[in-house]
Amino acid sequence: MSALADRPENPVVGRPAVHESAALHVTGAAVYTDDVAARAHGVLTAWPVPSTCAHARVTVDIAPAYDVAGVVRVLTADDVPGVNDAGVKHDEPLFPTEAMFFGHALVWVLGETTDAARRGAAAVTVSYEPLPSFITVQEAIDAGSFQGVPRTIARGDAASALESSAFVFEGESVVGGQEHFSLETHASFAVRDPDGRYFVECSTQHPSETQEIVAHVLGVPSSNVTVECLRMGGGFGGKEMQPHGFAAIAALGAKLTGRPVRLRLNRTQDITMSGKRHPFHLAWRAGFDADGSLQALDATLTADGGWSLDLSEPVLGRALCHVDNAYWIPNVRVHGRVAQTHKPSNTAFRGFGGPQGAFLIEDILGRAAPVLGIDPLELRERNFYRPGQRTHYGQLVKDAERLPAIWNRLRRESDLEARLREISRFNDAHPDRKRGLAMTPVKFGISFTFTSFNQAGALVLVYKDGSVLINHGGTEMGQGLHTKMLQVAATALGVPLEAVRVAPTRTDKVPNTSATAASSSADLNGGAVKLACEEIRGRLAAVAGRLLGVDARDVRFSNGYVEALGGGGRMLFADVVAAAYLKRVQLFAAGYYRTEGLHWDAERQQGSPFKYFAYGCAAAEVEVDGFTGAYRLRRVDIVHDVGDSLSPLLDIGQIEGGFVQGTGWLTLEELRWDTGDGATRGRLQTPSASTYKLPSFSEMPEEFHVALFEDAREDGAVYGSKAVGEPPLLLAFSVREALRQAVGAFGPAGRSVELASPATPEAVFWAVEAARGARVAGAASVSPDATDAAAPATAGDSGSAEPDLLTAGR
Secondary structure: OHHHHOOOOOOOOOOOOOOOOHHHHHHOOOOOHHHHHHOOOOOEEEEEEEOOOOOEEEEEEOHHHHHOOOEEEEEOHHHOOOOOOOOOOOOOOOOOOEEOOOOOEEEEEEEOOHHHHHHHHHHOEEEEEEOOOOOOHHHHHHHOOEEEEEEEEEEOOHHHHHHHOOEEEEEEEEEOOEOOOOOOOOEEEEEEOOOOOEEEEEOOOOHHHHHHHHHHHHOOOHHHEEEEEOOOOOOOOOOOOOHHHHHHHHHHHHHHHOOOEEEEOOHHHHHHHOOOEOOEEEEEEEEEOOOOOEEEEEEEEEEEOOOOOOOHHHHHHHHHHOOOOOEOOOEEEEEEEEEOOOOOOOOOOOOOOHHHHHHHHHHHHHHHHHHHOOOHHHHHHHOEOOOOOEOOOOOEOOOOOHHHHHHHHHHHHOOHHHHHHHHHHHHHHOOOEEEEEEEEEEEEEEOOOOHHHOEEEEEEEEOOOOOEEEEEOOOOOOOOHHHHHHHHHHHHHOOOHHHEEEOOEEOOOOOOOOOOOOOOHHHHHHHHHHHHHHHHHHHHHHHHHHHHOOOHHHEEEEOOEEEEOOOOOEEEHHHHHHHHHHOOOOOEEEEEEEOOOOEEEOOOOEEEOOOEEEEEEEEEEEEEEOOOOOEEEEEEEEEEOOEOOOOHHHHHHHHHHHHHHHHHHHHOOOOOEOOOOOOOOOOEOOOOOOOOOOOOHHHOOOEEEEEEOOOOOOOOOHHHEOOOOOHHHHHHHHHHHHHHHHHHOOOOOOOOOOOOOOOOHHHHHHHHHHHHHHHHHHHHOOOOOOOOOOOOOOOOOHHHOOOOOEEEEO
């Protein structure tokens, strides 16, 4: 497989390249799904009738809608010729008889205009027979409301190791969800051809699965449905599974009316109806030896799945695989389960459960460090994986030596030691403002944990003039995948970047594609594109060899020329292509790539599900206002491993964006639901930009330094590169841990600091108040004649840690 990683001389990959749609984006000329609909004639608009009850049996009267001018059709379950289901688990009825969350679409109204469809939906009457509802994870746990298959990963004997550990900590951690908030909301546009074929333009990360769901709702073969994705205005995982039902509604409307149908959710509908990042409830016990080395972890992870399974099981599975993050834990037992609540079905989100799993161990280390009396930097570094060690699910941690190398480089380049001394001086001089500085690592597994998804196809066409068109199965959501594929093709064919164009992603060009997800799309589609190009190049080399009078193996392709080794002459690539056409040589090829070396036993939860691990470290410095809990992110330094980068500008942008999105999840973005017993129970209270806080320019680090780890070729990956989409999000733990350090500075030494997640300014304020209260209480308990006033706190002293955190000290 090393040939896959080899680069020729003068490669186009590795060069800074402008995003292929950058000019279209900044000028507003980029076309998205709803723009296609706006250019069509006779288009109907679909509008939902939402439930106003979190859980109830419903009876819907659609007759009043037909009294509204401009209403053409109301879609109901009776209209479905195929399967009334929008999911792959057959638990998501497209037209439900039981409302499962506040905002659940019950029926859809088609109108001549958006206003007609909206007024028609408002005229529909719904009768409710309320049923019990569970809004929080804790409510579901208490009621035993679970779905899917629970899983457990175990190694060693966690129970015995906890019994023999010098220090044992116990606690509960709750990590919140996150709204995707893509700039483009969910959108689909469907057209029915006279011959019974359907064309669907859809903002989807998984066109092949959208095609499959549309086909089974309509009751037609998949070959009768073509799904295209021009581009997305953001996806982040939210468009991996959930666009399918919206596309099916549009296609069903087109079938029944014979007219094009558009469906585009407005912002409030999009936030209210679509799933989020899974909130998790984490109950755990962790053991350390006297030196602070982790000995055991026993934990139960409960994911809030929402009303249906969606992708909750694989999200939970990845969380279980990432509870170790970058740390060796010899004895592990982690159990996972999915709660069923009456909220929108939670779904994929950048990191896909990995961030929630890693949150657990980072929270444990952050809480334990002051009680153990070990600097958090030292505690983390002391527990890093070392070469030759394996994860709790049995995979060798390849390139484990990169972790300390990146960590030490970051310490050096961020001037960490001097800044820590300066922060200590600052905190001593400022009683009402404190600063904190923390470093955290990431080890993130790359590949789909469902092994079958680790495959991709491509179709590469070379035209007689030497220009190139590539089709591949990945979708573009702003991350730069198309740009990387252009660079891969240009490198493999030895032509300039401007000679290659990428076509929109379509299911009738490359079939049976995997989702653009799991940070694997450049690996998978890049491998397929490279192989297709190499097949064409091999044919052209035979032609060029005859023209240049050399063996085909002595022909080289570079920068638009075809040359013979040893100065035997050269020709333009376009001239060789023209000659090949005249000699009836095939100028197109299909490429197929599958990731080798993966195996996963889902029942035993053991194997090697990942091709490799991506590594990185981040150092973040914050300043907290003790009066308000408001904070500033003063500086961030990152060193991240992307292998041998395909496109450095894109990769640095992805690192920056992922980090900021992770910071939003951990410190700003708070989803609030009505958990009362009133008529609006289950309603999302943060359904817009005015009520849901996103990171903005004011939350960006005042200094932001990002460097790529060098000499990091990854054998077995296309041109030696590594994935970059998801791993950097986990680097944002450094911000949360820096906040913990700053809050701790308001209180006594040796005290564990607990932070809510997200650690909003409000949450930080109450944590500061708790720290101040502990300082006052500690001072009041000390008297001049106390015989043990100077005695150090032991592991079992409740004054040195929260009582529910520290349960034993041996």
